[in-house]
Amino acid sequence: MTGVEPAGAELGIADGRALGCGTRLLVTRPERRAAARAAMDRVLLEIDEACSRFRADSEISRLNASAGKVVGVSKLLAEALETALRAARVTNGAVDPTVGAALRMIGYDRDFAGLPAAGGPIRLFARAVPGWRSLHVDSASRTAWLPAGVEVDLGATAKALASDLAAEAAARASGAGALVSLGGDIAVSGPPPDGGWRIQVGEDSGAPLSDDEETIAIQQGGIATSSTTVRRWRRGAVELHHLIDPATGLPADGPWRTVTVAARSCVEANTASTAAIVLGDAGDAWLEAMGLPARLVGRHGEVVRLGGWPEPQPLR
Amino acid sequence: MPTENTSSPSTRDRGLRRLNRLTMAITGGAVASLGAFASTAAATIPGSSGTLKVAALSSTSATSNVDGATTTTTTPTPAATPTPTPTASSKPVAVSGGSK
Numbered sequence: 001m002t003g004v005e006p007a008g009a010e011l012g013i014a015d016g017r018a019l020g021c022g023t024r025l026l027v028t029r030p031e032r033r034a035a036a037r038a039a040m041d042r043v044l045l046e047i048d049e050a051c052s053r054f055r056a057d058s059e060i061s062r063l064n065a066s067a068g069k070v071v072g073v074s075k076l077l078a079e080a081l082e083t084a085l086r087a088a089r090v091t092n093g094a095v096d097p098t099v100g101a102a103l104r105m106i107g108y109d110r111d112f113a114g115l116p117a118a119g120g121p122i123r124l125f126a127r128a129v130p131g132w133r134s135l136h137v138d139s140a141s142r143t144a145w146l147p148a149g150v151e152v153d154l155g156a157t158a159k160a161l162a163s164d165l166a167a168e169a170a171a172r173a174s175g176a177g178a179l180v181s182l183g184g185d186i187a188v189s190g191p192p193p194d195g196g197w198r199i200q201v202g203e204d205s206g207a208p209l210s211d212d213e214e215t216i217a218i219q220q221g222g223i224a225t226s227s228t229t230v231r232r233w234r235r236g237a238v239e240l241h242h243l244i245d246p247a248t249g250l251p252a253d254g255p256w257r258t259v260t261v262a263a264r265s266c267v268e269a270n271t272a273s274t275a276a277i278v279l280g281d282a283g284d285a286w287l288e289a290m291g292l293p294a295r296l297v298g299r300h301g302e303v304v305r306l307g308g309w310p311e312p313q314p315l316r
Numbered sequence: 317m318p319t320e321n322t323s324s325p326s327t328r329d330r331g332l333r334r335l336n337r338l339t340m341a342i343t344g345g346a347v348a349s350l351g352a353f354a355s356t357a358a359a360t361i362p363g364s365s366g367t368l369k370v371a372a373l374s375s376t377s378a379t380s381n382v383d384g385a386t387t388t389t390t391t392p393t394p395a396a397t398p399t400p401t402p403t404a405s406s407k408p409v410a411v412s413g414g415s416k
Contacts, residue, residue: 011409021415159415183415196401200408206416215408216400223400227414260412262400293399310402 010193012036018044019159020054020111021183022206025170028193032174039173040180043166050077051158053100054111060152064100068148073137081137081144083267084157088132091275093246098130100151102249106240112231121236126248155242160224160270163187167266181205187222187266201295203229203258214295214312222266226273227258227297245278254280258297261287262309268292 012033014025023044027036052058059077073081084097107122108115135152136145146152163180164187170178171190179188179197184205188197196217200209205225207213216223228241228251245252259276263269272292276283284306287294293307305311 013409024410026409179410181410181412184411184413185415186410186412195403197410198403198408199400200411202411202413204416205411205413207411207413209408209411211407213408215403217403218398218400221398223412225412225414230414230416258414262398264397292397308399310400313402 019048019052019162019182020113021159022181023183024179024181025166026179026197027170027174027176028178028191029174029176032176036170036174036176036178039169040166040178043169044162044182046076047080047158047162047165050074051080051154051162053103053153053155060154063144063146064151067146067150070143070145073142073144075139075142078137078139078142078144080154080158080161081135081152082139083161084152084154085132085135085137087157087267087271087275091271091278093132094275094278095156095271096129096132096244096246097152097154097156098132098134098150099156099244099246099249100153101149102127102129102244103153103155103242104151105249106244106251107233107235108240108242112242115233118234119236121238124238124250126250129244129246129249131246156274157267157271159183160185160187160222160266163266164222185222185224185266185270188218188220192219199223201225201260203227203297205230216262216310218262221262221264222269223260223262224266224270224273225258225260226270226277228252228277229257243274243277252278252280254278254283255299256280256283256296257299259283259287260295262293 010028012027012030014033014037016023025037025040027033048055048058050059053060055061059073063071063073081097087095088097103109106124107119130147130150134147134150138144159182163182163185167178167180167187167189170180177188177190177192179186186199196219198215198217200207200213200215202213203225226243228243231242233240241251243252244250254277256277259273261269261272261276263272272287272290272294276287276294276296279286284296284304288306291307293309294305295309296304296306298304
């Protein structure tokens with residue numbers, strides 16, 4: 001059965017769209033929804049202005065256009081860049097922010113909503129991305145530097161960072177528990193509702209809420225899903241997606257098509273889910289070594305649960 | 317000339333205990349040195365994207381600066397990784413899936 005009544009009686013809900021994806025805000029005190037929404041919207045606007053590769057006037061676009069020069073950056077962009085570098089470091093480069101040029105090469109050069117689903121053939125060639133060690137950030141002086149020819153894309157971490165910051169801001173502004181979902185990257189902050197935040201897990205964040213889908217509950221932290229099945233497009237006879245393997249500069253081509261991870265923050269969760277897909281055959285072992293609860297969907301739909309991820313419960 | 321044997325059993329036991337403590341200290345030092353060496357090697361020897369690396373996802377980190385200096389930052393995190401719990405009730409409130 002689909003179209004579940006979304007627990008609206010006890011939660012304040014606000015849906016919208018930002019950062020190129022659908023957004024959802026939930027607060028445990030419905031009467032404080034407006035304050036929470038305003039706080040969330042401020043964070044999302046600031047992230048968009050700092051980190052969007054698709055805005056010519058964003059800070060990241062100016063940084064990419066100034067490769068070879070030391071550029072002053074805002075505190076927020078410095079935090080986003082350091083978050084990206086930390087993700088690269090702990091994944092040994094599987095999640096790398098210097099994939100900007102590779103994404104442009106495969107056609108992902110604008111907001112996904114404006115990207116044609118199909119188009120003529122394009123020339124693809126395998127070449128490792130420049131690598132995260134080529135990006136230098138100094139938070140103390142708020143400066144950043146890239147070598148000429150390197151382009152940064154923060155898609156793998158900035159949206160998750162936005163979820164974490166927005167949930168925290170919404171909880172603080174409302175004095176209530178808050179959940180923020182940005183295209184399925186979910187962060188929670190403050191006291192959860194009874195039984196925790198109930199989250200449906202699937203391959204498409206745009207799927208309707210349903211009684212029939214696998215649902216888990218979290219009390220804190222974040223949950224994120226990376227998938228090769230949703231953001232896809234075709235050029236010539238080739239199907240492409242947005243998760244780049246830094247070793248080849250091409251879309252990752254491993255055995256996992258979708259990975260969901262729960263962690264202490266949405267940034268951690270999204271870093272791990274992206275890394276698992278990029279690492280391919282080694283992705284599940286890496287997640288186990290990290291001790292993170294995860295749900296992986298293989299190329300043919302087979303589901304593997306790791307690290308304490310619960311088995312689906314029979315519906316009452 | 318006969319040699320005088322001055323070690324009594326209690327003296328010998330004290331000596332053995334001292335030797336034991338010394339052995340433990342040397343072993344501990346060796347393990348600590350190995351750990352420090354491994355950390356240094358992990359931080360300085362580049363690897364490939366396919367290799368496994370176990371590390372906390374949020375932790376103390378060093379960022380290289382434009383002038384080559386490093387800045388160390390620490391990200392505060394909750395004590396433990398939260399484990400999702402099963403729920404037999406319906407009514408999910410949000411969906412985690414691929415971004416759309």
